[in-house]
Amino acid sequence: MDTLSLALKHRGYKVEMEGLSLYLHGADPDSVSDMLFDMSDAAFPAETELVSQVLNKVQEKWDWLLPDELLGRNYASHNLDVSGARRYFGELTSQGAFRSYT
16 A cells, blocks of 8 residues: 555655545546556556655664665665565556556
């Protein structure tokens, strides 16, 4: 959920986590479908792009001692699963979950 939320924010959507779902403020369903199709086609943002959007990466006791680059990598390793998200979107696309461009 964190990975997808940050990926959607990276694409310019206003995203809010609500329990087990994500709420996209003012999003057009067709544009979201097209964007999700794009992300399934190897256009998913890299961890570094996603982590750059996180304002507070300090989660563990000694995180405040880490330089920004290591803090970002540490946050990503604990909270993000970019390869899993790419794999999941690939599976959804192969099952026809998203409309392709016409």
